[in-house]
Amino acid sequence: MEIPCVRALKGIIIIIIIIIIIIIIIIIHHIISACPILAKEQYIKRHDTVCAQLHLNICKETGGQLDKKRWYEHVPKSVETGQGGNVTILWNQQVQTDRTVPDN
Numbered sequence: 001m002e003i004p005c006v007r008a009l010k011g012i013i014i015i016i017i018i019i020i021i022i023i024i025i026i027i028i029h030h031i032i033s034a035c036p037i038l039a040k041e042q043y044i045k046r047h048d049t050v051c052a053q054l055h056l057n058i059c060k061e062t063g064g065q066l067d068k069k070r071w072y073e074h075v076p077k078s079v080e081t082g083q084g085g086n087v088t089i090l091w092n093q094q095v096q097t098d099r100t101v102p103d104n
Contacts, residue, residue, distance in 0.1 A: 048092075049072075051076075051091075052071065052074050052075070052076055053071040053074070055074065055076040055080075055089065055091060056071045056074040056076075057071075058089055059080055059082075059089060062082030062083065062087040062089065063082050063083025063084070064080045064081065064082050064083070064087075064089060065080070076091040076092075077091060078090070078091050078092065078093060079091070079093070
């Protein structure tokens with residue numbers, strides 16, 4: 001038989017754990033749902049990191065010049081020309097279109 005104090009303490013601990021889990025869920029939801037503060041810098045940085053890996057792979061496939069072999073060390077040039085000059089790879093460049101493209 002447990003002492004009533006111990007039973008009450010277990011109940012309080014369970015309530016505290018549930019509150020902590022709810023707070024963690026709220027924080028995670030805030031971070032992944034386009035937090036305006038993070039969106040200005042961190043989301044762009046994450047996007048550019050993924051695109052840098054794609055840029056490196058495209059350069060490898062087209063024979064572009066590479067300074068680094070590891071994707072996390074790769075710093076894309078704004079304009080890269082593939083081997084033979086038949087492929088041009090652009091990085092963070094606006095593209096002229098005949099229609100308005102959002103976020104161009």
